[in-house]
Amino acid sequence: PELENPIFPALAQVIGQALTRQGYTPVLATQTPGGSTEDELTEMLVDRGVAGIIFVSGLHADTTADTGRYERLHAQDVPFVLVDGYSPKVRAVFVSPDDRAAMGLAVTHLRALGHREIGLVLGPERFVPVQRKVEGFMTALREEWGLDPAEVRSRYVEHSLFTLEGGQAAATALLERGCTALVCASDMMALGAIRAARARGLAVPEEVSVVGFDDSPLIAFTDPPLTTVRKPVPAMGQAAVRALLEEIGGTPAPPSEFVFMPELVVRGSTASAPSR
Numbered sequence: 001p002e003l004e005n006p007i008f009p010a011l012a013q014v015i016g017q018a019l020t021r022q023g024y025t026p027v028l029a030t031q032t033p034g035g036s037t038e039d040e041l042t043e044m045l046v047d048r049g050v051a052g053i054i055f056v057s058g059l060h061a062d063t064t065a066d067t068g069r070y071e072r073l074h075a076q077d078v079p080f081v082l083v084d085g086y087s088p089k090v091r092a093v094f095v096s097p098d099d100r101a102a103m104g105l106a107v108t109h110l111r112a113l114g115h116r117e118i119g120l121v122l123g124p125e126r127f128v129p130v131q132r133k134v135e136g137f138m139t140a141l142r143e144e145w146g147l148d149p150a151e152v153r154s155r156y157v158e159h160s161l162f163t164l165e166g167g168q169a170a171a172t173a174l175l176e177r178g179c180t181a182l183v184c185a186s187d188m189m190a191l192g193a194i195r196a197a198r199a200r201g202l203a204v205p206e207e208v209s210v211v212g213f214d215d216s217p218l219i220a221f222t223d224p225p226l227t228t229v230r231k232p233v234p235a236m237g238q239a240a241v242r243a244l245l246e247e248i249g250g251t252p253a254p255p256s257e258f259v260f261m262p263e264l265v266v267r268g269s270t271a272s273a274p275s276r
Helices: 007-021 038-047 068-075 099-112 128-145 149-156 164-176 187-199 233-248
Strands: 053-056 080-083 093-097 118-122 157-159 181-184 209-214 227-230 256-260 263-265
Touching (some): 007 053, 053 233, 099 128, 099 181, 128 157, 157 164
Parallel strands (some): 053 080, 080 093, 118 157
């Protein structure tokens, strides 16, 4: 979808290297504001006769999008694999991180530090990874404290844009409700959450703990170094390439979703809950 978020170039690099080792030339098509749409980029690639396509966080992840475009690719005999965002309507191989488990890891870590007021900072609700993170977060809070899902949604969940500014806006709303810890759906949003805390005169991690998601390149060197849930990018990228090459070779895997377990990486942006 874009290259401003460093997790996408990291995934593109893994995929590109794996394809090159198999004798393919990777072509990177990226959406930019005001530029070509996913459908236009796809049409361009098909016209160029590409051997196959890997979609990362594309329209397949948007629950409001028409999935007919992928059936048309089947009709054109174009092999493809979909990364980040499952849809039961699409006959394809999907590769995803376990978004629900990721939220469980983050909440368990923060609970162990004594936090009870934990907020969730997310992108738009229509995306499958966002919906799964909300489900995982609500499950974790219900299991820890028996909180009602409706209460969790209204008090502890805030949607915005998948940008630093979006993270700042959502975090500001949650901090106003008294949250002492924030779980964010991307590292970029987490940096925005840290900015929001500091704008309110709150120290990170002494007064507000922040957890990101992705473990993007260089995120270990922020101030403070970001605690985050690491997306298994190498394993996901290599699995996507393997699935695509099997389809190109005429032995496609059945429609399925390969789900990869994330990992909590504890750094300096989380600490014990402040005493009130």
